Amino acid sequence: MTSIKGFFREIAIAGLVLAPLVGSAAAADKPLEGVTLTLASQNDQFAAVLAALAPKFKEQTGATLKVDILDYGSLLTKTTADFVGHTGGYDLITMDIVWSGQYAQNDYSVDLVDWIKRDASELQLDDIYPTLLNALGHYGDKQVAFPFAGYANVLAYRKDLFDAAGLSPPKTMEELTADAYKLTDPAKHQYGFVANGQKGPAVAQDWMQYNTEMGGSILGPDGKPALNSEANVKSLTVYRDLFQKAAPPGAVNYDWGGREESFRQGLVAQMQTWSVGAPGYYDPASSKIVDKVAIAPAPRGAGLPQLYGLGGWGLAINADIKDKQKQAAWAFIKWLDSPPEHKEFNLMGAGSFLRKSEMTDADLLAKFPFLPVIAVTFEHGDGEYRPRIPQYPQIQDILGTAVNSVLVGNTDPKAALDAAQLEAVKLF
Amino acid sequence: MELNPDLRDHTATLSPRVALKRPVLAARSYADRRRLFLISMALPGLAYVVAVGVWPLTKGIWFSLYDYNLLKPAQTHFVGLRNYADVLDDSVARQAFSNTVVFTVSAVAVELVLGFAIALALWRDDRFNRVCLALILIPVTITPLVVGLIFRALLMPDYGLVGYYLAESGFSGPHGLFAYGSSALATLIFVDIWEWTPLVALILLAGLKALPSDIIEAARADGATGVQRLRMVIIPLMAPTIVLAVMLRTIDAFRIFDSIFVTTGGGPGNATNSLMLHAVKQGLEFFNIGLASAIANVTLLCIAVMATAFVILFRQADRRAHGS
Numbered sequence: 137m138t139s140i141k142g143f144f145r146e147i148a149i150a151g152l153v154l155a156p157l158v159g160s161a162a163a164a165d166k167p168l169e170g171v172t173l174t175l176a177s178q179n180d181q182f183a184a185v186l187a188a189l190a191p192k193f194k195e196q197t198g199a200t201l202k203v204d205i206l207d208y209g210s211l212l213t214k215t216t217a218d219f220v221g222h223t224g225g226y227d228l229i230t231m232d233i234v235w236s237g238q239y240a241q242n243d244y245s246v247d248l249v250d251w252i253k254r255d256a257s258e259l260q261l262d263d264i265y266p267t268l269l270n271a272l273g274h275y276g277d278k279q280v281a282f283p284f285a286g287y288a289n290v291l292a293y294r295k296d297l298f299d300a301a302g303l304s305p306p307k308t309m310e311e312l313t314a315d316a317y318k319l320t321d322p323a324k325h326q327y328g329f330v331a332n333g334q335k336g337p338a339v340a341q342d343w344m345q346y347n348t349e350m351g352g353s354i355l356g357p358d359g360k361p362a363l364n365s366e367a368n369v370k371s372l373t374v375y376r377d378l379f380q381k382a383a384p385p386g387a388v389n390y391d392w393g394g395r396e397e398s399f400r401q402g403l404v405a406q407m408q409t410w411s412v413g414a415p416g417y418y419d420p421a422s423s424k425i426v427d428k429v430a431i432a433p434a435p436r437g438a439g440l441p442q443l444y445g446l447g448g449w450g451l452a453i454n455a456d457i458k459d460k461q462k463q464a465a466w467a468f469i470k471w472l473d474s475p476p477e478h479k480e481f482n483l484m485g486a487g488s489f490l491r492k493s494e495m496t497d498a499d500l501l502a503k504f505p506f507l508p509v510i511a512v513t514f515e516h517g518d519g520e521y522r523p524r525i526p527q528y529p530q531i532q533d534i535l536g537t538a539v540n541s542v543l544v545g546n547t548d549p550k551a552a553l554d555a556a557q558l559e560a561v562k563l564f
Numbered sequence: 565m566e567l568n569p570d571l572r573d574h575t576a577t578l579s580p581r582v583a584l585k586r587p588v589l590a591a592r593s594y595a596d597r598r599r600l601f602l603i604s605m606a607l608p609g610l611a612y613v614v615a616v617g618v619w620p621l622t623k624g625i626w627f628s629l630y631d632y633n634l635l636k637p638a639q640t641h642f643v644g645l646r647n648y649a650d651v652l653d654d655s656v657a658r659q660a661f662s663n664t665v666v667f668t669v670s671a672v673a674v675e676l677v678l679g680f681a682i683a684l685a686l687w688r689d690d691r692f693n694r695v696c697l698a699l700i701l702i703p704v705t706i707t708p709l710v711v712g713l714i715f716r717a718l719l720m721p722d723y724g725l726v727g728y729y730l731a732e733s734g735f736s737g738p739h740g741l742f743a744y745g746s747s748a749l750a751t752l753i754f755v756d757i758w759e760w761t762p763l764v765a766l767i768l769l770a771g772l773k774a775l776p777s778d779i780i781e782a783a784r785a786d787g788a789t790g791v792q793r794l795r796m797v798i799i800p801l802m803a804p805t806i807v808l809a810v811m812l813r814t815i816d817a818f819r820i821f822d823s824i825f826v827t828t829g830g831g832p833g834n835a836t837n838s839l840m841l842h843a844v845k846q847g848l849e850f851f852n853i854g855l856a857s858a859i860a861n862v863t864l865l866c867i868a869v870m871a872t873a874f875v876i877l878f879r880q881a882d883r884r885a886h887g888s
Contacts, residue, residue: 213848220634220851238635323723335831385738386722388832394720403722476781526635529850537656541833544743 166198245452257561273450281450285488288513289445333388361560431506446517634851647858679764712823745835769803803881811874
């Protein structure tokens with residue numbers, strides 16, 4: 137009995153002595169134990185994957201990640217209210233490329249310049265496309281967010297229709313326009329072109345993309361609005377004609393969802409789109425064009441430099457949260473963007489590429505054969521075709537009304553852009 | 565002063581001098597206690613009204629007098645009535661106002677006529693009518709945002725279940741009903757009528773069922789035809805209920821936002837832009853709180869004027885209906 141008692145006493149003593157050591161070992165294994173991070177995420181493809189990765193992040197670091205998935209408008213409204221009220225409700229925020237100016241101007245987020253310098257080797261910066269590093273968070277001399285989801289503007293087209301017509305995918309905007317007319321046959325409900333036409337951000341963003349590819353620009357060399365420049369009027373005229381003669385009749389009221397659906401349903405021969413939607417064309421559950429679709433680099437106007445539209449999201453750290461939370465948030469960004477995790481992130485369907493190594497990764501290439509097109513786009517990316525300035529939301533709204541009015545035939549391109557210009561200059 | 569009977573009993577046993585003073589004190593004390601009790605009962609409700617009504621309204625008026633943008637909080641400054649002048653000067657706001665008025669008047673007028681017709685048809689209380697009433701109330705139970713999404717999908721000219729055939733037959737034009745200014749607003753009015761006519765019918769049906777049957781029977785016995793009974797007996801008696809239904813729908817329709825937001829976004833151009841949509845855009849998209857507050861206050865003022873007019877009409881109609 138005595139020996140059994142003694143045995144238990146020794147076990148108890150050993151337990152008391154070892155417990156703190158075990159605890160400290162666990163704390164070293166999971167340095168963020170007890171920390172909870174709240175992430176406000178845009179409801180894009182990556183949002184569900186972020187939520188799905190949260191348990192793995194907790195397992196490795198001890199930190200809990202809560203993902204609040206919001207639509208674009210709610211994300212902007214809720215996070216701005218959080219910043220302005222200094223409530224620190226969100227630790228991490230997915231920041232759209234065009235919000236950089238507002239973030240930098242108002243110091244909403246932590247400036248990551250020094251942290252990036254300090255952790256450069258850990259981040260493997262050489263493996264990240266400089267165009268994404270710049271566009272998705274760099275503004276002036278600040279880095280207001282760190283990229284995690286790069287989107288490439290690409291041309292999605294129907295191989296079968298192009299082959300049948302003896303055409304190859306267009307390399308210039310002039311070819312795209314000509315092909316659009318050739319491939320339009322309303323009697324067969326087949327259209328050669330589609331883009332967003334709905335009033336508001338939808339039509340404004342798509343036209344800005346085409347406008348840049350046709351040699352136009354929203355801002356002049358002085359950084360002030362130049363909405364009614366000759367090049368812009370010309371590009372809007374071409375755009376209007378495409379809508380009237382080569383687009384599905386309902387396109388004037390399409391947003392992104394309507395545009396993508398028209399392509400997946402086989403109504404349209406070609407469209408420019410964000411690479412994030414491309415995996416959906418190969419999904420038989422939602423697409424009628426699984427074996428007929430191909431992806432190519434977006435065309436540019438003849439003689440214009442090789443530049444492709446970039447979009448996407450960075451992760452910003454709220455400037456109002458405590459230092460411990462900031463460090464944990466930075467740890468999450470580094471973890472998510474690390475080569476193995478970011479690869480898994482994409483294998484899980486995030487459609488959000490970032491690293492050069494991902495473009496040649498065998499597993500990713502097997503699943504996403506269009507990665508070489510994204511690589512070319514990222515290499516020559518242009519994140520400025522939608523001006524990343526604080527006045528962007530108002531300019532987008534002005535253009536959203538003006539371009540839509542032209543597409544539905546309420547006014548002509550020159551008159552619409554003249555009126556838009558008058559509104560836009562008031563913002564500066 | 566009339567003394568409370570309970571207190572009178574108590575004062576009877578007191579000395580004359582005390583008895584002279586106590587009743588007054590006791591009576592005052594009772595009145596005070598009663599007042600205190602009533603105030604304490606009303607206080608939670610009052611606090612609620614102040615918290616969710618008066619305080620935000622006051623802040624809204626206050627904000628509307630400032631150039632206040634959440635993105636530039638440091639540059640906030642007092643501008644007096646300039647935001648209101650900007651609203652009046654702004655062609656987009658003016659068109660939003662006229663769209664809102666056209667939408668409200670058209671939708672409510674049609675809803676009233678159709679609702680009254682449905683209420684008359686369902687007046688008789690039998691099982692068939694009760695089932696019909698339950699079925700026609702289904703649209704009212706759907707949130708307006710979802711109604712907008714449903715109609716948007718239905719009316720797509722490319723693959724919408726209805727829109728495709730409307731475009732094919734040439735009824736809607738090739739780009740669909742939402743693509744043209746006049747048809748877009750008319751379609752939104754139709755959507756509102758589809759959703760809210762049953763509610764008007766329900767209110768009017770409740771009014772019809774509360775009518776004194778002896779008066780209608782007396783009119784019938786006097787040889788009044790159906791149209792005469794409707795024009796000279798039923799409608800005058802129903803006037804307070806009609807005013808109530810019109811008031812509720814007018815106030816609601818004037819704040820139209822959801823269905824426009826998801827179907828046209830205010831387009832094409834600004835053809836379907838409404839005051840609320842304009843205010844939300846200024847406030848929640850551009851964070852221009854001063855201007856958004858001014859637009860919201862103008863809307864509130866319009867609604868307050870309409871509500872006051874309806875209340876006056878309601879009282880007059882009620883007096884005429886009840887002959888007092």
